Amino acid sequence: MQFQVLNSPFNQEQAELLNRILPTLTETQKVWLSGYLAASSSTFVLGALADATQNSESSSQQNGQSISNEITVLFGSQTGNSKGLANKAGKRLEANGFKVTISSLSDFKTNQLKKVKNLLIIASTHGEGDPPDNALSFHEFLYSKRAPKLEGLQFSVLALGDSSYEYFCKTGKDFDSRLEELGGTRIYPRFDCDVDFAEPAEEWLEGVLGSLKGAENSSTTAQAVLTSSALAVESEFSRTNPFKAEILENLNLNGRGSNKETRHLEISLEGSGLTYEPGDALGIYPENDPDLVSLLLEQLSWNADETVTVNKQGDALSLKEALRTYFEITVLTKPLLENVAQLSESEGLKELLVPGNEAKVKEYLNGRDLVDLVRDFGVWGSSGQEFVSILRKIPPRLYSIASSLAANPDEVHLTIGAVRYEAHDRERKGVASIQAAERLLPGDLVSVFVQQNDNFKLPADPSTPIIMVGPGTGVAPFRAFMQQREEEGAEGKSWLFFGDQHFTTDFLYQTEWQKWVKNGVLTKMDVAFSRDREQKVYVQHRMLEHSKELFSWLQEGAVVYICGDEKHMAQDVHATLLEIIENEGGLSRAEAEAYLADMQQQKRYQRDVY
Numbered sequence: 001m002q003f004q005v006l007n008s009p010f011n012q013e014q015a016e017l018l019n020r021i022l023p024t025l026t027e028t029q030k031v032w033l034s035g036y037l038a039a040s041s042s043t044f045v046l047g048a049l050a051d052a053t054q055n056s057e058s059s060s061q062q063n064g065q066s067i068s069n070e071i072t073v074l075f076g077s078q079t080g081n082s083k084g085l086a087n088k089a090g091k092r093l094e095a096n097g098f099k100v101t102i103s104s105l106s107d108f109k110t111n112q113l114k115k116v117k118n119l120l121i122i123a124s125t126h127g128e129g130d131p132p133d134n135a136l137s138f139h140e141f142l143y144s145k146r147a148p149k150l151e152g153l154q155f156s157v158l159a160l161g162d163s164s165y166e167y168f169c170k171t172g173k174d175f176d177s178r179l180e181e182l183g184g185t186r187i188y189p190r191f192d193c194d195v196d197f198a199e200p201a202e203e204w205l206e207g208v209l210g211s212l213k214g215a216e217n218s219s220t221t222a223q224a225v226l227t228s229s230a231l232a233v234e235s236e237f238s239r240t241n242p243f244k245a246e247i248l249e250n251l252n253l254n255g256r257g258s259n260k261e262t263r264h265l266e267i268s269l270e271g272s273g274l275t276y277e278p279g280d281a282l283g284i285y286p287e288n289d290p291d292l293v294s295l296l297l298e299q300l301s302w303n304a305d306e307t308v309t310v311n312k313q314g315d316a317l318s319l320k321e322a323l324r325t326y327f328e329i330t331v332l333t334k335p336l337l338e339n340v341a342q343l344s345e346s347e348g349l350k351e352l353l354v355p356g357n358e359a360k361v362k363e364y365l366n367g368r369d370l371v372d373l374v375r376d377f378g379v380w381g382s383s384g385q386e387f388v389s390i391l392r393k394i395p396p397r398l399y400s401i402a403s404s405l406a407a408n409p410d411e412v413h414l415t416i417g418a419v420r421y422e423a424h425d426r427e428r429k430g431v432a433s434i435q436a437a438e439r440l441l442p443g444d445l446v447s448v449f450v451q452q453n454d455n456f457k458l459p460a461d462p463s464t465p466i467i468m469v470g471p472g473t474g475v476a477p478f479r480a481f482m483q484q485r486e487e488e489g490a491e492g493k494s495w496l497f498f499g500d501q502h503f504t505t506d507f508l509y510q511t512e513w514q515k516w517v518k519n520g521v522l523t524k525m526d527v528a529f530s531r532d533r534e535q536k537v538y539v540q541h542r543m544l545e546h547s548k549e550l551f552s553w554l555q556e557g558a559v560v561y562i563c564g565d566e567k568h569m570a571q572d573v574h575a576t577l578l579e580i581i582e583n584e585g586g587l588s589r590a591e592a593e594a595y596l597a598d599m600q601q602q603k604r605y606q607r608d609v610y
Contacts, residue, residue, distance in 0.1 A: 069097065069098050069099050070098070070099045070100075070101070070117065070118065071093055071098050071099070071100050071101070071118040071119075071120060071212075072100075072101045072103070072108075072116045072118065072119050072120070073086045073089055073090050073093070073100060073101070073102045073103075073120045073121075073122070074086070074102075074103055074104070074105050074108055074119065074120070074121050074122070074123075074138070075102070075103075075104055075105065075121070075122045075123065076104070076105045076121070076122075076123035076124060076131055076132045076134055076135025076138070076139075076171060077104070077122075077123075077124055077132055077134065077135075077455070078124055078126045078132035078133060078134075078455065079124070079281060079398055079451055079453060080280075080281075080451050080452045080453050080454065080455075081124060081160055081197065081451075082122045082123055082124050082132075082158075082160055083104070083452070083454065084239075084452070085122050085158065085160075085197075085201050086102050086120075086122045087102065088205075089120060089122070089205055089208075090102045092205060092209065093209070096209060096213060098212070104134045104454075105121075105123070105134055105135040105137070105138035105139075106133075106134035106135070106136075106137055106138065106600075106601065107134075108138065110137075110138065110141045110146075113147075113148060113150070114148045114150070116153060117152060117153065117154060118153075118154050118155075118187065118212070119153055119154070119155040119156075119179075119184075120155070120156055120157075120158070120187075120208065121155065121156075121157045121158070121172070121175050121179075122157075122158045122160070123135055123157070123158075123159060123160065123171045123172045123175060124159075124160040124161065124171065124172075125159070125160070125161040125162075125165070125167065125168070125169055125170045125171040125172065126171070126566075127165075127566050127567075127609075128165065128166065128167055129165075129166070129167025129170040129171070130171070131171045131174075132171070132455075133455060133600065133606075133607055134455055135171060136600075137597070137600075137601065139171065139174065139175070142174075142175065142178050142179075142182075143174075143178060147178075147182055148182070149182055149183050150179060150182040150183045150184045151183035151184075152183075153179065153182075153183070153184035153185070154184070154185050154186070154187045155179050155184045155185070155186060155187060156186055156187040156188040156189070156190065156204070156208050156211075157172050157175050157176040157179070157190040157191075158172065158190070158191050158193065158201060158204050158205075159171065159172020159173060159175075159176070159190060159191065159192045159193065160172065160193050160197055161192065161193065161194065162194065162195050162395070163194045163195075163333040163334070163335045163336075163392075164331045164332070164333045164365075166334075166362060168192065168194075168335075169192040169193070172190060172192065173190070173192070176190040187208055187211045187212060188204065188207045188208045188210075188211045189207075191203070191204035191207075194335075194392060195392070195393075195395035196392060196393040196395060198239070198240050199312070236273060237272050237273065237274055237449060238449050239283060239396065239449045239451070241449075242283070242285055242396075242447035242448055242449045243269070243272040243274060243447070243448055243449065244445045244446070244447060245267045245268055245269060245272065245412075245445065245446055245447075245448045246267070246268045246443065246444070246445055247265065247266075247267060247268075247440050247441065247442050247443065247444045247445075247446060248266040248267060248268050248411065248442060249264070249265070249266035249442060250263060250264075250265055250266075250436065250440055250441065250442060251263065251264045252264075253415070253508050253509070254505055254506055254508075255504060255505035255506070256505070257505055258501070258502065258505035258506055259501060260417065260418075260500075260501065260505075260506060261417070261418040261437055262415060262416065262417050262418070262472075262473060262506075262508060263414075263415075263416045263417075263418065263433075263436045263437050264402075264413065264414070264415060265413065265414040265416060265436060265440070266403075266408075266411055266412075266413050267282075267411065267412050267413070267414070267446070267448065268410060268411060269410050269411060269412055270410040274412075274448075274449070274450050275405060275450070276401055276405055276412065276450045276452075277405075277452075277457065277458075278401070278404055278457070278458055278477060278480035278481050278483075278484045279400075279401075279453050279456035279457045279458065279477055279480070279481075279608070280401050280450055280451060280452050280453050281398040281399060281400055281401060281450075281451040281453055281608075282398070282399050282401050282412055282414060282448055282449075282450060282451070283396040283397070283398050283448060283449045283450070283451050284396060284397050284398075284399065284432050284446055284447070284448055285394065285396050285446075285447040285448075286394060286396075286397055286431045286432035286435050287324055287325050287394075287431075287435060288323065288324050288325070288329055288330065288394070288431060289429055289431070289434060289435075290324060292329065292330070292369070292371065292429075293320060293323045293324045293329070295371050296323060296329060296370055296371050296374065297319075297320060297323070299371060299374040299375060299379065300319075300374070300379055300384070300387065301379065302319060302383065302384040302387070303319070303384070304318065304319050304320040305318050305319070305320065306318065306319045306383075306384045306385075307319075308322050308384050308385045308388050309385065310322050310326045310327070310388070310393075311393075319384040319388070322388055323388070325394075326393060326394065327388055327391040327392070327393065327394065328391060328392050328393065328394045328395065329369060329370040329371075329391070330369045330370070330428075330429075330431055331369065332364075332365045332368050332369065332370070332372075332373060333365065333392075334361055334365065336373075336390065336391070336392070337349065337352070337353060337361065337364075337365075337373075338353060339390040340373065340377070340380050340390065341353055343380040343381050343386065343390070344377060344378060344380040345378070346377040346378050348376070348377055349376075349377040352364065366423075367421075367423030367424055367428065368423070368424060369428070370391075371426075372424060372426075394431070396449070397431070397432040397433075398451055398610075399414045399415070399416060399476070400415075400473075400474075400476040400477040400480075400563060400608055401413065401414065401476070401477065401480055402414055402415045402476035402477065402479045402480055403479065403480050403483060404480050404481075404483035404484040404487060406483070406484060406487040406488075407483040407484070407486070407487050408483070412448075412450075413479075413480075414436075414476070415473045415475070415476035415479070415508065416432070416433050416436045416437075416473065417433060417472065417473045418430065418433045418434060418436070418437040419433045419434065420434070453608065455606060455607075455608075456477065456561065456563075456606050456607070456608040457603075457606070458481055458484060458485070459492070459559050461492070462485065462488055462489075462490035462491065462492055463490070463491050463492045464492045464557060464558070464559060465492050465493040465494070465495075465553050465556055465557065465558035465559070466481070466492065466493075466494050466495070466558060466559050466560075466561065467494075467495045467497075467550065467553060467554075467558050467559070467560045467561070468481065468494070468495065468496045468497065468561045468563075469497045469539055469543070469560070469561065469562045469563070469564075469573050470496070470497070470498060470561075470562070470563040470564055471497075471498060471499035471500060471528070471538070471539050471564050471565075471569055472499070472500055472508075472564060472565075473508075473564070474562075474563035474564025474565070474569070474608075475496075475498050475508055475509065475563070476563070477561075477563050477608060478496055478561070478563070479509055479512065481494075481561075482494070482512075482513075482516050482521055482522055485521055486516070486519075486521045490521075493523040493524075493553070493558075494521070494522050494523050494524070495522075495523060495524040495525070495526075495550075495553065495558075496513065496522060496524070496525045496526070497525075497526050497527075497528070497539040497542055497543060498513070498525065498526075498527050498528075498539070499527060499528035499529065499530065499537075499538055499539040499542075500529060500530075501529060501530055501531040501532075502529055502531050502532055503527070503529045503532055506529070507527070507529075513525055526539075526542040526543075526545075526546065527542070528541060528542050538569070538572065539569070539573065540569075540572045540573050540575075540576040543573070543576050543577075543580065544576060544579070544580065547579075547580040547583065547584055548584055550580055550584075551580055551581065551584035551585060554581070554599070557604070558604070559603070559604045559605075559606065560577065560599070560604065560605050560606070561606050561607075561608070562574075562606075562607045562608070562609065563607070563608040563609065564609060564610075565609070565610070566609035566610060570607060570609040574596075577596060577605075578592045578593060578596060579592075581595050581596060
């Protein structure tokens with residue numbers, strides 16, 4: 001709970017004192033203090049807090065359910081969004097008198113599931129319908145024969161996903177349906193959130209609170225109202241309140257003649273109060289290519305200067321600015337097609353969406369954008385406002401941070417590969433990557449926030465060996481790792497596997513790696529440049545060449561990190577690790593898989609893949 005000076009009877013100094021002491025108080029201390037204040041005819045706020053706590057406790061006792069006030073909140077998160085929402089939910093529930101346990105799905109002991117009475121699961125879906133890494137074991141358990149009957153369980157699921165993927169929110173849907181199959185009862189219906197999840201997540205939490213406490217209690221308790229408004233007004237820069245950061249440097253890391261363009265961005269965080277750790281990501285809210293916006297406006301019959309409302313808060317922009325800065329126009333999703341079909345008179349679009357045409361829909365969505373949709377099926381709506389009303393907000397792009405804050409105070413560095421490709425007779429460009437490559441100059445401002453990633457962190461013990469596998473831009477977080485270990489004087493061994501196309505043009509941060517090898521910060525480095533020889537060689541080939549030594553490091557307790565492409569590289573490296581463990585350890589395939597699963601459970605196998 002955070003007191004806000006605005007519209008409160010407290011001055012700034014008093015609010016700061018309250019904010020320091022309130023989170024440290026026990027429930028007993030709050031009750032005692034509220035009684036003291038009530039006797040002194042003081043403000044009712046703490047009294048309302050105590051009343052809410054006492055009411056919820058007495059309600060629990062009256063119902064004869066001594067543990068009905070206990071709620072377990074589990075999260076499955078690849079990038080940190082689900083964890084952040086779980087923590088917010090936990091604070092809100094505690095403020096409403098509940099006893100809350102928050103845990104990642106990987107840390108939760110599955111043998112305790114039978115004892116849980118109230119369960120909230122917040123889970124993202126990764127890749128093509130897969131659970132995030134820290135939800136894999138729980139997902140497997142829940143669908144196994146060992147999963148218990150859960151007739152006494154009340155639950156609700158918040159599912160995070162991206163509707164541009166075929167298996168939208170699949171992990172959350174899996175948990176929701178399976179808990180019901182096992183006998184659980186929903187506290188509140190599942191909510192499926194797209195990339196702009198803040199508002200639906202808030203609506204879900206309000207619904208859960210209303211169901212748990214009863215609509216009357218949750219809507220009239222002064223504490224609930226206070227907590228809700230306090231959480232809604234963020235006092236620090238975040239995903240919902242990004243910081244306008246200045247670009248300090250923007251360099252191309254690739255040499256002349258390269259097939260690639262990789263930008264190194266240095267961004268100032270001065271004055272933001274934002275902090276990060278190696279392994280975290282920086283979120284950037286990009287803007288669409290002005291040329292693409294102009295091409296789209298040419299297809300529309302409305303005035304580019306027409307004012308349109310862009311959100312529920314009533315914020316308004318010109319149609320041109322809304323398409324450039326607010327709405328997503330480069331990605332098509334099936335939900336968008338379905339919404340367009342309701343506003344459009346196009347029979348062709350309606351025919352495309354007929355059940356049984358799923359493969360055709362998937363093919364159409366691939367590589368096309370809003371300009372294609374308008375050209376193929378016509379403009380929908382009767383005004384610019386109606387046209388944009390079904391578009392979703394541009395989602396932020398997350399980039400693994402390539403710097404250590406200890407080595408670069410008030411700065412954050414990124415490594416961004418420019419995305420350009422041909423599709424359907426037009427050149428296509430990545431939104432954020434091409435903004436970085438073509439339009440961001442030193443002195444420009446960009447909206448950013450820090451995305452914590454607890455699933456990708458250096459070991460607490462700096463003497464622990466680490467093995468890093470990061471081809472291409474996947475090397476970014478390992479630059480941060482090396483900077484951090486250099487600052488700390490870490491003595492643990494480190495080994496980097498890096499790969500790209502050509503040694504002479506694509507060896508990203510080459511001089512820095514060579515410096516770290518020379519001074520011993522980086523113990524060992526193996527590289528694979530796939531286009532420098534007739535037979536292509538990749539990082540997994542280098543790993544196999546050193547399989548005996550690599551397995552020796554694993555036996556010593558080394559932590560393995562993988563960063564980069566999920567579809568190909570990460571799967572190939574995973575298969576290679578299994579092969580090395582199987583062969584060098586003299587194990588069966590099942591035993592090798594168990595070995596790697598145990599490493600993952602111990603946080604010795606961490607992936608940051610996309």
